[in-house]
Amino acid sequence: MDAQTVIARRIALELRDGMLVNLGIGIPTLVANYVPPGVHIFFQSENGLIGTGPIPEEAMAQPRLTDAGGRPVTAIPGACTFDSAMSFGLIRGGHVDVTVLGGLQVDARGLLANWMIPGKMVPGMGGAMDLATGAKTVVVAMQHSARGKAKIVERCTLPLTSARPIDLLVTELAVIAPVDGRLRLLETAPGVTVEQVLAATEADLVVPSQVPQMQI
Amino acid sequence: MQTTSLENAVALIPDGASLMIGGFMGVGTPERLVDELLRQGKRELTVIANDSAMPGIGIGKLVSGKAVRKVIASHIGLNPETQKKMISGEIQVDLIPQGTLIERIRAGGYGLGGILTPTGVGTVVEEGKRKIEVDGRDYLLELPLRADFALVQAFLADYLGNLTYVLTARNFNPVIAMAATTVIVDAEHVVPVGMISPDHVMTPAPLVDYLVARA
Numbered sequence: 162m163d164a165q166t167v168i169a170r171r172i173a174l175e176l177r178d179g180m181l182v183n184l185g186i187g188i189p190t191l192v193a194n195y196v197p198p199g200v201h202i203f204f205q206s207e208n209g210l211i212g213t214g215p216i217p218e219e220a221m222a223q224p225r226l227t228d229a230g231g232r233p234v235t236a237i238p239g240a241c242t243f244d245s246a247m248s249f250g251l252i253r254g255g256h257v258d259v260t261v262l263g264g265l266q267v268d269a270r271g272l273l274a275n276w277m278i279p280g281k282m283v284p285g286m287g288g289a290m291d292l293a294t295g296a297k298t299v300v301v302a303m304q305h306s307a308r309g310k311a312k313i314v315e316r317c318t319l320p321l322t323s324a325r326p327i328d329l330l331v332t333e334l335a336v337i338a339p340v341d342g343r344l345r346l347l348e349t350a351p352g353v354t355v356e357q358v359l360a361a362t363e364a365d366l367v368v369p370s371q372v373p374q375m376q377i
Numbered sequence: 378m379q380t381t382s383l384e385n386a387v388a389l390i391p392d393g394a395s396l397m398i399g400g401f402m403g404v405g406t407p408e409r410l411v412d413e414l415l416r417q418g419k420r421e422l423t424v425i426a427n428d429s430a431m432p433g434i435g436i437g438k439l440v441s442g443k444a445v446r447k448v449i450a451s452h453i454g455l456n457p458e459t460q461k462k463m464i465s466g467e468i469q470v471d472l473i474p475q476g477t478l479i480e481r482i483r484a485g486g487y488g489l490g491g492i493l494t495p496t497g498v499g500t501v502v503e504e505g506k507r508k509i510e511v512d513g514r515d516y517l518l519e520l521p522l523r524a525d526f527a528l529v530q531a532f533l534a535d536y537l538g539n540l541t542y543v544l545t546a547r548n549f550n551p552v553i554a555m556a557a558t559t560v561i562v563d564a565e566h567v568v569p570v571g572m573i574s575p576d577h578v579m580t581p582a583p584l585v586d587y588l589v590a591r592a
Contacts, residue, residue, distance in 0.1 A: 206545070207475065208401040208402070208404070208545045208548055209401070209544075209545045209547055209548050210544070210545050223544065224404065225404060225405070225532075225543050225544040225545060225546040226544045226545055227401070227402065227404045227545050229401070229402075230402065230455070231401070231402025231403060231404055231430070231431075231455070236544070242543075242544050242545060242547060243547070244479075244542075244547050244548060244549070244550070244551050244552055244579075245401070245427065245475070245479040245548045245549050245552060246479045246480065246483050246552050249475060249476030249479055249480070250476075252476060253476050253494065253495070253496060282454075283453075283460060283463070283464075283472075284452060284453060284454025284455075284460070285428075285450060285451050285452040285453050285454060285472040286451065286452070286472060286474050286475075286502075287428075287451050287452035287454070287474075287475050288451070288474070288475040288476065289474075290474040290476075290477075290496045290497055290500065290502065291474055291475060291476035291477070291496045294495050294496045294497075294498075295476075295495070295496070320500060320501050321499060321500045321501075322500065323496075323498075323499065323500065324498050324499025324500065325495075
């Protein structure tokens with residue numbers, strides 16, 4: 162199983178029937194592929210849609226039905242649309258149960274940086290700051306490190322996305338959560354040891370005596 | 378509400394004007410109005426919109442066509458030209474969280490003196506802004522935004538100017554229709570009064586100044 166699949170499958174297990182969920186671009190988008198059968202999720206697309214369905218077959222795209230990247234999607238029965246003020250009211254107002262966001266860095270305080278690299282990548286924050294601040298549960302999906310460089314750091318060096326700590330971090334090596342102001346190792350990926358996780362993590366991790374394996 | 382030709386509608390817009398333009402990655406952007414702005418060679422425009430789309434699409438055409446001096450948006454990541462021109466200083470770009478941008482526009486249209494949002498607290502977004510505590514939580518005071526013109530893309534317009542939008546093409550359109558001095562609408566279909574049920578009108582007719590005739 163590749164890194165992205167491990168992350169997406171593990172995060173899908175956090176979703177419960179009837180939740181309103183917003184997926185960011187990149188790895189987060191893949192989570193929709195692994196929702197357990199029988200579990201109905203309301204997926205929100207922040208450009209104004211609840212009930213986002215799969216990518217349409219070629220030549221079946223409706224040009225006015227798109228995801229937040231402007232790509233054609235479908236809408237499942239029961240879908241609804243709304244303007245951007247309501248879309249971000251849903252997000253900021255705590256009506257979105259779970260958001261899954263990509264990450265550049267997560268630090269020991271549980272703070273996320275995911276929207277810019279000064280001097281290199283300045284795309285704009287889009288909806289990331291509202292999602293990281295307003296969703297009930299913020300889950301970060303990211304690779305544990307980038308080309309050997311730790312992404313789980315003592316203190317973010319990149320500009321923060323929000324002052325509010327995330328709730329859960331899932332990488333291809335581990336599940337980690339901020340607990341009482343420190344990062345705690347909750348699970349390791351299949352075939353991964355606690356020592357491997359610690360070696361790939363710059364921030365201090367609290368390691369309980371028993372660390373279960375991801376059930377994916 | 379007046380109906381007008383595409384050419385005359387865009388001729389109302391002077392160089393240097395501020396424009397709110399509907400659309401999300403080009404979806405729901407009045408493409409005919411954008412093309413006419415370029416054809417008439419408008420310059421030094423300030424564009425307020427969710428994003429700058431992509432080169433060759435919607436607002437991306439205005440950026441590439443040197444019509445824009447300033448962009449106020451939440452995302453320019455899918456338009457490398459906007460980023461290039463921002464870095465070279467050719468255009469000024471103000472980046473604003475998406476939920477804050479739409480609420481600032483809403484505040485401008487709804488007669489509010491600003492909005493309080495938790496988004497951006499503790500980040501670079503809070504620089505230079507007033508922080509106000511309400512019930513123990515910090516909020517940023519974000520000021521209203523208005524523009525000289527709103528360029529709106531609707532799905533249906535009736536002869537009076539009542540509007541509806543479809544699917545994800547709604548996005549910023551009904552909100553900007555409240556927040557500009559002059560509202561210019563392009564609709565995919567123009568229909569007789571009564572075709573749009575009162576409950577389905579998303580933008581009431583008195584907000585619309587000009588409806589562009591179909592070619």
